[in-house]
Amino acid sequence: MLHALTPPPPCRTFESKRRQRRCSKWALGEYVMGSRKTWLLSCACALTAISTTAHAQAGADVNVIEELVVTAEKREQSLQDVPVAVSAFTDERRELVGINSVADLTNFTPGLAYSTNNDRINMRGIGRFTNNRSSEGGVAMYNDGFYTSSVTAFAQSSLFIERTEALRGPQGTLYGRNAIGGALNIVSKRPTDDFYGEVRGGYGNYDNKAAEAAMSGPLFGTVRGRVAASYSHIGDGTFENLNPDPKAKDEGNRGAYWTVEGQLDGSLADEKLEWWLKASTTEWHSLGRGPGGRTSAIYGLRDVTSPFQASLTPNAAAFGLSSSVPGNTCQLCFDTDDGNYINLESNTYTLETVLHLDNVDVKYIGGMTYYDYRLQTDLDGTSRQAPFNLPGVARPYFPRRNNQYQEEVWWFSNELNFASTYEGPVQWLIGLYQFREGSNYTLSDARYPDNPGFENPTLFSLNPATQLTPAAPNPERRYAYGSSENVSKSYAVFGQVDWEFTEELKATAGLRYTYDQKRSFESARLFCLYTATCPISRVTGRAVDVTAVASPGTSTDPAVYLPAFTDPTTGLRHRGLKESWDAISGTLGLDWKPDPDTLVYAKFTRGYKAGGFNSGTTTLQANVSTDKETIDAYEVGAKKTFGGRFQANASAFLYDYQDIQIPISGLNPVTNTNVSSFFNLPKARVIGFELETTWQPIDNLQILANYSYLNAEIREACCFQDSEDPRGLVPGAKLAGNTPAQLASPTAALNQDLKGAKLPSSTPHRFTINANYTWELEPGNLSASLTYVWRDATYYSIFNRYYNRVKSYDQTDARLLFNDHDGKWTVIGYVKNVFDSRGSAGVTSTRVNTGPNTGFVNQTVSYIAPRTYGVELQRRF
Incomplete structure (x- = not known):
């Protein structure tokens, strides 16, 4: 894992530092001019000179930190030469420290946060606060330069991924779309010149079985190929189902995943045209494994008076009708009949071509993805299925409820870049970008599957x-339905120029114009049964369709009948939404490189994210769209390598964050349920500091450490209502903007001023340290790796109250790796979460609205994975 640098034979070096730096930027990349072999040889000589100097300073027998090449600015450069805060991880680094999931990636990337339960990623307090398909996240994600809207690809194993890069801070010029918080990019392993084969197998606790294989090599002419496959199955869940029915299953991180990937690449016209093609398919079939799976426990008090309110799970097993049934106190237990079943199918095709012209490279990146995600959840929270009679109702009540959630999405994009490749102080890159996404999004398809009273x-x-x-038939026995068909289009033109004034000073300027348009066609339907809203149902036993009252709706798309309308055949109420946004984003920076081991930079960046719709809900919300988000970001940073043994990269930043898109829940008086609406919070200020260090104090010992500080504070936001504290009685609530009538009413919800509150998921402090040591033995090398992570307490709502806050926690991971001297065998043993910490990766809250416990707020806490351990064997051919 750690290797001493052995200098190659001497060669002539470039005369200036500037030329050496340019060589380090271009030698390994695609953007090289006509005589490519000559340039590669010259650059190799220059890099040798730099490496030899560092090696001589550190001593002939000393291990120095290996140079890492990244594509952060769409050109391959040394990580230490890029004036961007970047965290990058090669496949070797991931194997050594144990980055096997997106959560692991956050441990080693300052400012990056991820919630497994809802697949939301956040960087420096900016990210995705909703799963609604009409509103994107604030961190752009790319797989080999092709945009993706799901972060799950970043959890693939090192068999598929050569390198992972995390660009922190707005990337509004070169990446643009939804990169207001930052960008993530995967670089896949590519076909090889020589035949290569590898197989892997592993086993761990919870009956975790995995098998992987890859094969690569030349096919014919200049064409090379690569095929890889992975299968993983976890047989035991981390949450125990107390339901005695033999068909009931434990859940949590359980189920099967598999992925197959194929690649081809080659060149034409004496390598002037290079091309690469990748096709991959992934499927999940799981019980609570992956986004939407069971990772949470609910704590609080039960509603013991309403038979329609689900009991708390997993910490209360009764339905709430009888106080004689004790609640369950097992933290990681639940009691349901309908499981959290997850099924996913995803197919992606990516094409990349590079045409090498005199002084210019023309690069095309295009791709298409089909993504179908389905999730069933148990809504009643119990295993009770037998019907029973309610007081004053002659008809039976069937308690079983579930929801069918679906995202069927397809998107494609095309990007064309023109990059300079000549030698000179001015280098430039310009590009065009197009993106289109369509989706069928069903947020709510909630059903009473056993109750025939919902059919007519x-x-x-x-x-x-x-x-x-009579209303329109309801054969699916739904009681709440909300879906949307969406189309999103985005177009952009961008350019960036780097100008080296002197050997030490370089200026960067970039601009991007983006136009976004979205359309949504919504459908909604709502029913009530036995409640005060529809007393007639207590007599008839038939559900009552309240859609017209609860979901009046307003259309904004001229192509759709402007008032919302109801289809008499299906009973669904429809409306159309249409909106467009545009913006100019860009960057202006200056970096100073006084010597090959030092970089200091300062920059200003304008970031932008299009607005979105509050679509797909059951109530056709009146607040239908949000305005665009913008950020003015100021950042200074420094990167320094000391004698080849110690490397420190630091950055400090200040953001003026405006019109933040936030979903806020409120009580719908018709349905007596909380619904979310989108709003723009006017202003927030984000201040932060990040530090990444690598230290190799002695041969074969490496210490990695990073720290992040984040203060993401709302500066202007009034006036909003907290559905969990509608009267503003909890300490910390600041009432504002209320009328005398609201204040005088004992039941009216009151507005609050949120100035000073922290943005969700913005952890104030986080620290990670990894130490790894390699013993050089006769049969091979044995490496030991130990990681410790500490996260500060964090709020997960703009209402910074005790019920939206998780405690600080720490986690320790350990690994042992053996690599034989021939490089053919690798054996890995690992333990994750060694001390079985009950860390919390998120929390939501729900207020009890009826009964003696009215006003009490329950917490749903999402846990990190418990202690896991196992072994893995790798064999290369």
């Missing part, structure tokens, strides 16, 4: 004479 509902009416008017 009646229409809601205040007139007794018309209360029995």
Whole structure:
């Protein structure tokens, strides 16, 4: 894992530092001019001179830190030469320290946060606060330069991934789309010149079985190929199902994943045209493994008066009708009949070509993805299925409820770049970008599958004479439905220029114009049964369709009938939404490189993210769209290598963050349930500091450490209501913007001023340290790696209250790796979360609205994975 640098034979070096730096930027990349072999040889000589100097300073027998090449600015450069805060991890580094998931990636990337349960990623307090398909995240994600809207690809094993890069801070010029918080990029392992084969197998606790294989090499002419496959199955869940039914299954991180990937590449016209093609397919079939799976436990008090309110799971197993049934106190237990079943199918195709012209490289990146994710969840929170009678109701009540969530999404994009490749003080890159996404998004398809009373509902009416008017049939026995068909288009033109004034000073300027357009066609339907809203149902036993009252809706798309309308055949109420946004984003920076081991930079960046719709809900919200987000970011940073043994990269930043898109829940008086609406919070200020260090104090010992400080504070946001504290009684609430009538009413919800609150998921302090040591033995090298991570307490809502806060926690991981001298065998033993920490990766809250516990707020806490351990064997051919 750690190797001494052995200098190659002497060669002529470039005369100036500037030329050496340019060589380090271009030698390994795609953007080289016509006589490519000559340039590669010259650059190799220059890099040799730099490496030899550092080696001589450190001593002939000393291990120095290996140079890492990244593509952060769409050109391959040394990490230490890029004036961007970048965290990059090669496949070797990932194997050594144990980066096997997106959560692991956050441990080693300052400012990066991820919630497994809802697949939301956040960087420096900026990210995705909703899963609604009409609103994107604030961190752009790319797989080999092709945009993706799901972060799960970053959890692939090192068999597929050569390098992972995390660019922190707005990347509004070269990446643009939704890169207001930063960008992540995967670089895949590519086909090889020589035949290569590898197989892997592993086994761990929770009956975790994995098998992987890859094969690569030349096919014919200049064409090379690579194929890789992975299969993983976890047989035991981390949450125990207390339901005695033999068909009931434990859940949590359980189920099967598999991926198959194929690649081809080659060249034409004496390597003037290079091309690469990748096709991959992934499927999941799991019980609570992956985004949306069971990772949480609910704590608080039960509603013991309403039979329609689910009991708390996993810490209360009763339905809430009888106080004689004790609640379950097992933290990682639950009691349900309908499991959290997850099914996913994803297919991606990516094409990349590079045409090498005189002084210019023309690069095309295009791709297409089909993504179908389905999730079933248990809504009643119990295993009770037998019908029972309610007081004052002659008809039976069937308690079983579940929801069918679906995201069926397809997107494609095309990007064309023109990059200079000549020698000179001015280098430039310009490009064009196009993106289109379509989706069928079903947030709510909630059903009473056992209750025939929902099949033939009646229409809601205040007139007794018309209360029995038949509504459209409801054969799926739904009681709440909300979906949307969405189309999103984005177009951009961008350019960036680097100008070296002197050998030490370089200026960078970039601009990007982006135009976004979105359309959404919504469908909604709502029913009630036995509640005060529809007392007639207590007599008839038939559900009442309240859609027209609860979901009036307003259309904004001229192509759709402007008032919302109801389809008499399906009973679904529809409306159309349409909106467009545009912005100019860009960057202006200056970097100073007084010597090959030092870089100091300062820059200003404008970031932008398009607005979104509050679509796909069951109530066709009146607040239908949000304005665009913008950021003015100021950042200074320094990168320094000391004698080849110690490397420190630091950055400090200040953001003026405006019009933040935030979903806020409120009580719907018709349905007596909380619904989310999108709003723009006017202003926030984000201040932070990040430090990454690598230290190799002695041969074969390496210490990695990083620290991040983040203060993401709302500066202007009034006036909003907290659905969990509608009267503003919890300490910390600041009432503002209320009318005298609101203040005088004992039940009216009151507005609050959120100035001073922290943005969700913005952890104030986080620290990670890894120490790894390699013993050089006769049969091979044995490496030991130990990682410690500490995270500060964090709020997960703009309402900074005790019920939206998780405690600080720490985690320790350990690994042993053996590599034989021939490089053919690797054996890995690992333990994750050695001390079985109950760390919390997120929390949501729910207020009890009826009964003696009215006003109490329950917490749903999402846990990190418990202690896991196992072994892995790798064999290369």
